[in-house]
Amino acid sequence: MNLTERDKQYIWHPFTPQKNMPVPMPVASAKGTLLYDTDGNAYIDAISSWWVTIHGHAHPYIAGQLYKQALTLEQVIFAGFTHEPAVSLAEKLLQLLPGNFSKVFYSDNGSTATEVSLKMAVQYWWNKEQRQRKKIIALKNSYHGDTFGAMSVSDRSVFTLAFHDLLFEVLFIDAPAPENIADSIALLQQHSNETAAIIYEPLIQGAGGLKMYNAASLNQLLAAAKEAGILCIADEVMTGFGRTGKLFASEYINIKPDIICLSKGLTGGTMPLGVTACTDVIYQAYVQDDQLKTFFHGHSFTANPLACTAALASLHLLQQPGAMERIDSIVQSHRQFATTITGHPHIKNLRQLGTILAFEINKGKDEYLNNISQTITAQCLQEGVYLRPLGNTVYLMPPYCITADELSKVYETVRKVIA
Numbered sequence: 001m002n003l004t005e006r007d008k009q010y011i012w013h014p015f016t017p018q019k020n021m022p023v024p025m026p027v028a029s030a031k032g033t034l035l036y037d038t039d040g041n042a043y044i045d046a047i048s049s050w051w052v053t054i055h056g057h058a059h060p061y062i063a064g065q066l067y068k069q070a071l072t073l074e075q076v077i078f079a080g081f082t083h084e085p086a087v088s089l090a091e092k093l094l095q096l097l098p099g100n101f102s103k104v105f106y107s108d109n110g111s112t113a114t115e116v117s118l119k120m121a122v123q124y125w126w127n128k129e130q131r132q133r134k135k136i137i138a139l140k141n142s143y144h145g146d147t148f149g150a151m152s153v154s155d156r157s158v159f160t161l162a163f164h165d166l167l168f169e170v171l172f173i174d175a176p177a178p179e180n181i182a183d184s185i186a187l188l189q190q191h192s193n194e195t196a197a198i199i200y201e202p203l204i205q206g207a208g209g210l211k212m213y214n215a216a217s218l219n220q221l222l223a224a225a226k227e228a229g230i231l232c233i234a235d236e237v238m239t240g241f242g243r244t245g246k247l248f249a250s251e252y253i254n255i256k257p258d259i260i261c262l263s264k265g266l267t268g269g270t271m272p273l274g275v276t277a278c279t280d281v282i283y284q285a286y287v288q289d290d291q292l293k294t295f296f297h298g299h300s301f302t303a304n305p306l307a308c309t310a311a312l313a314s315l316h317l318l319q320q321p322g323a324m325e326r327i328d329s330i331v332q333s334h335r336q337f338a339t340t341i342t343g344h345p346h347i348k349n350l351r352q353l354g355t356i357l358a359f360e361i362n363k364g365k366d367e368y369l370n371n372i373s374q375t376i377t378a379q380c381l382q383e384g385v386y387l388r389p390l391g392n393t394v395y396l397m398p399p400y401c402i403t404a405d406e407l408s409k410v411y412e413t414v415r416k417v418i419a
Contacts, residue, residue: 002026003038022374025381030057033402035386043386046410048399051206051238052269055317056401062270062313069309078106078302085308092315093275098248099256102280105295106273106303110237110263111145113274114199117259118149119297120278121197121231127285127293135191137171137198137230143207144199144235153199155208158368171195175205176217185224192228197259199233202249203353206238209366210358210395212351215252222255231282233259237274241265241318242327242400245354258282268314273307326400330355330407334396337411346418347394358395361418367391376417383413394418 001009003026013024026038033056035043048054055062073083090104107116118136125133138144138153145151151160152167160167171191173184188198202218205211222232234257239249243265250257259282262275286295301307317323334357338350341359350359364370370391380387387394394417396410 022378032056032058033399033406041384043381043384044402044406044410045386045399046380046402047386047388047395047397048265049269050264051243051397052264052267053399054241054243054265055268055314056399057269059268059270059313059317061317062268062310065309065313066270066306069306073305075301075304075306079298083303083305083308085305085312086303089308089311089315092312093262093277096247096315097260097277098250099258099260100279101260101277103278103283105276105278105297106299106308107276108299108301109145109272109274110235110261111147111150111274112299113237113261113263113276114144114150114153114235115147116274116276116297117199117233117235117261118153118197120259120276120282120295121233123293123295124231124282124285125196127288132194133196135169135171135195137173137188137191137195137225139175139200139205140172141175141205141208141211142172142199142201142235143205144201145237157208159207175211175213176221177214178217181217181220184221188221188224188230189228192230195228195230197231197233198222198225199235201235202239203244203252204239204249204356207390209368209390209393210351210356212353212358219253219255222253222257226255231259232257233261235261237261237263241314242324243354243356243397245327245331247318247324266314267307267310268317270310270314271304271307272301273304273311323400327355329404330398330400330402333404333407337414340411341415341418344418355400356395356397358393361389361392361394364392366393379417380413383409383416385410385413387414 004023007024027035028038029036033044035045093104094101105116107113122134136153141155143154153170173187174180203215225232234250236248240262259278267273331354334352338352342350346362347359348362360366361372363372368391372392373389376389
């Protein structure tokens, strides 16, 4: 049997209907922006493999650092032990994060980073003896992950449908905009005495359809939350590490979060790792004589030395001269390309934030289950470009190492697909 036949016999793929499933591409290797299949064909990974490979694939610096670390310390329990990669990474992140964060809690991925943030916020009030404050406010169309807490604060959708009766109650409000901000603030104030936190994806909602919203209105909402004593949780799992044109999307907003969630680009896409950082005010609520107020949460691979090393290497690359300039180059290229397809009769809702460009195809419903996505993916692969639309939402989110010629090829492929 070849690789795809063996795959079909043994593997269950994520987010993939199993009946009549398209044959998965057998990837043999990758380098930079390119994926190579087992026949040697090359494809530009224009979505950074689910938004994670910000420096491209098989980066030699990250690989070299991982190799050295693997020969030194590959894994150790993180309860009662520590190690250099974890401490160094926490030190560097706390210098870069947008806000007054003081402590870093490690986990495995974006969902667990969110899960940690929710538990941290709810137990903060429990520890403070204000145990009625356990409600969470979230935004409609949000997506925060696939574990049960993360699903609870995600909008009710195809991702959560089978589990609705098991999810905890959440107060959902519209993504902030000038036309609804007054009503949202009034609702927030009405529930303030029972609310622990508000969680939000700053400025752009990822798997909910790449919906973008107003920074000024978000600032107003967060200011009202802070005034009401509600903790603010920024889910920057997707937006962190340069995706929006700034290192973090929260840099666009004056009011900074109390808790921030990170993953995806954290390790440059090389290793799974999650981070939840909090302010000292939150941390001090856990510094108690009462051991019942301990934060009883952890993972077998908490602060894995290899993953922390990959994250350190990724941060090193992001801080090199020219790194943010390359990001800005993509931003400008997207902006120019957008002008060439603005008003195209087959698309709508063309929008951009930083290195992310998105629009909807004018065919079928605006939803994740719109099968036009499979057609677009197949057409793009024929052109040597990999795109994976969210239903009829087409988006570009390339690695920062993409060349001008590669980006031009992606744009030309998009033009063909929407023609």
